[in-house]
Amino acid sequence: MIITNNNTVYEKYKNDYNINFINGGFKDVLITTRDKIHEGYELLTHPLSSSIKPNETPYKSIIISDNKGNINYNSLIIIENSIIAYDKFNNMKVYNNYSEKIIEDFKLIDLTVLESALNT
Amino acid sequence: MKLELGYVFIKDIQFAEVSKVENGTLYVSKEEVRKIILEDQNFISAEVELAKPGESIRIMPVKDVIEPRVKVDGPGGIFPGMVNKVETVGSGKTNVLKGAAVVTTGKIVGFQEGIIDMTGTGSEYTPFSKLNNLVLVCEPKEGLKQHEHEKALRFAGYKVALYLGELARSLTPDETETFETLSVTEGIKAYPELPRVAYVLMLQSQGLMHDTYVYGVDAKQSLTTMLYPTEIMDGAIVSGNCVSACDKNTTYHHLNNPVVHDLFAEHGKTLNFVGVIITNENVYLADKERSSNWSAKLAEFLGLDGVLISQEGFGNPDTDLIMNCKKIETKGIKTVIITDEYAGRDGSSQSLADADASADAVVTGGNANQVIELPALDKVIGYSKVADIIAGGFDGSLHADGSITAELQVITGATNEMGFNKLSAR
């Protein structure tokens, strides 16, 4: 299952994958993912994938397992650490008055990073 | 495997009708260089500029830095599998234009990375301010896709670097240095008393603008494997990583990998430098598990006593780093890791996104969130308007007078995780 707030990812893969589209920010994707992990889903990709800092890009796509089991503590530790890292960066003000082109670039990078996982 | 590096010291760079190296000056024909760039139909025009140490010049946004080298003797050519054939490199003789570099710049995507200042505060943090740089500013054709743009720019850099390197083919080097790695069994016989040490080199491998290539293979598609250290000196590893300027490894860093050099310096004295294990930093957590399992397995297989691990990039590679460290330590092999920190602008936040008690020997390249003031410089090569939307910049980063207030992470190579610099933090 893909949890994403990136509509490019959604449009491209909505017919191939189970997508949980989040109408919100990066943090909302992280929180939704955390909640799913609490329910017993396993984290499959690292939430801080890409070296683009979480206070720069507004977009994030994360893959979790389709099926749930017992709570996976490794997943939990990684998502919790990622949320801490996200908050750390978002305490720091950065430029975010992006043009349409830059927004599209961020979506593209997020898509390709996600695809690097989908294709392995 | 044995490689002799011949250093031709470059103390100045100038434009001239004919490209050549004479008395420590690198003369470059602008026209020739432009011709090489424009061989690629993806570019419609190209500017070629010079930036020397101490000049009031800012280069931004920097994509890659490449040192000109040429294979003088021995199999293969520089950048095997990319530009030259996939011959195994790392033996024979290679000449280096030491003190010169090719710097590629470009706006592949709208948000940007990487500043090199040739003077002032910024110059203290980047190793590239000490080089005589040939800077390429390549204008892509309308509608060129980001993937193709990135690739075209990367190859422009390689080709120009090889063109300049070729100038050193028949020169007598000012200084030579020899590096040799014995086979496993020969090494044991030669240094029976010395601890066996390898270097685990982690490579960024996550998608567009986050990639590294080994003999032309995208590192994310490779299992953890081994190289002779000298293969790296011949360009076996090249960087396609344009994100996180301060702690990405440029191609220059790979060619001059400081861990490789400093391990060689102790080789045969205090330790036996067995070789380099290269491993990736993929997005998929199962890949991270597999790759780190393989690092640990190869370390065990080689009968190592110690391992030095270097990282690349921010965030999720912390997880790879800790996995590598933990699993190798579990095998009873001692580790030292090199990383950098994102401790917040005031230095008070948790530095890494992952941690483990087994990582008890850490070298840090410093806090990338530290805020620095970069003075206005006389000339900007590249695209000056991008300072606000540069990683580590913020709203109002670029002041009216051209000075910049931003985090250290804007500077190319500032907190390098191979330990290229003297910067640290406590």
Place this chain on the structure above:
Amino acid sequence: MIKVVQYINQFFANVGGEEMAHIPAEVREGVVGPGLAFKQAFGDEAEIVATIVCGDSYFNENLEEAKKVVLDMVKKYNPDLFIAGPAFNAGRYGVACGTIATAVKEELGIPSLTGMYKENPGADMFKNKIYMVSTKNSAAGMRDAVKKMAPLALKLAKGEKIGASIEEGYMPNGIRVNFFEKERGSKRAVDMLIKKLSGKEYVTEFPMPDFDRVDPNPAVKDITKAKIALVTSGGIVPKGNPDHIESSSASKYGEYDIDGVMDLTEATYETAHGGYDPVYANLDADRVLPVDILREFEKQGKIGSLHKYFYTTVGNGTAVKSSKGFAEEFSKKLKADGVDAVILTST
């Protein structure tokens, strides 16, 4: 010239040892005891205008009062800099130095500095709050301490940029500061590895966060027969907080009898904790210390029994060392009472 006020204890003021530790704070004009060495180190850049002398017992036993009196004394001189100690390995002196240096910095806004041995209990308590120079463990290290403290003190007074802990000699305080090393990182890493391989001492440049993880005990074999105890750091106490457990930085824990108590009510229990909104805990303390549910389980036979006592303290800002001390003590009691398992609740 920079005006300095220094704080020292009765011993360093030559008043006397433990037998004189009860003396209250007093001010003396000019330099006393260790101030001489500082005076020398400062040259004509700074002058110690007054020295406050206070007995260690007096300060620690009358903390609030002593703090207030000393602050008033400092305020009178309106100094540019305040130095407490150095305290070396003297525990109560160290705590006094840390307390008063922090108060001067935070309440009077005057740059302040102290120094002590890294294992002085005052070190862990205050090193993240004020600049604290790491000294040797006895007064024989005075010269060395002054050598590190005096330059840092002057920098603080002048408002100059303070470098990394290793450059300036203060204890790492959780704030990461960049600086340039003599060797590049790869060389430092190789040197560190050689030391690690040969079993020599080395110092990591980035200490991992302190995990202090505890391996979980094996599962309780038969929970329906087990005697369960409740322990909390959420500050639940009988109404009125009979043992006066502090709302933060607790110095003690409470042991309370709940024999026959079926439910914690607003009338009978409350929280002493000052670190969270107490409204819901005060309305129904079972929310923090689930006595009611455990009584139900006890009745239904889901657990063997609920232990007669519960143990409680306030986790808010309480030193890890204190918490460990509490637990070591009451764990023995729990064991002696035949408790099979403990439910720990936090807030």
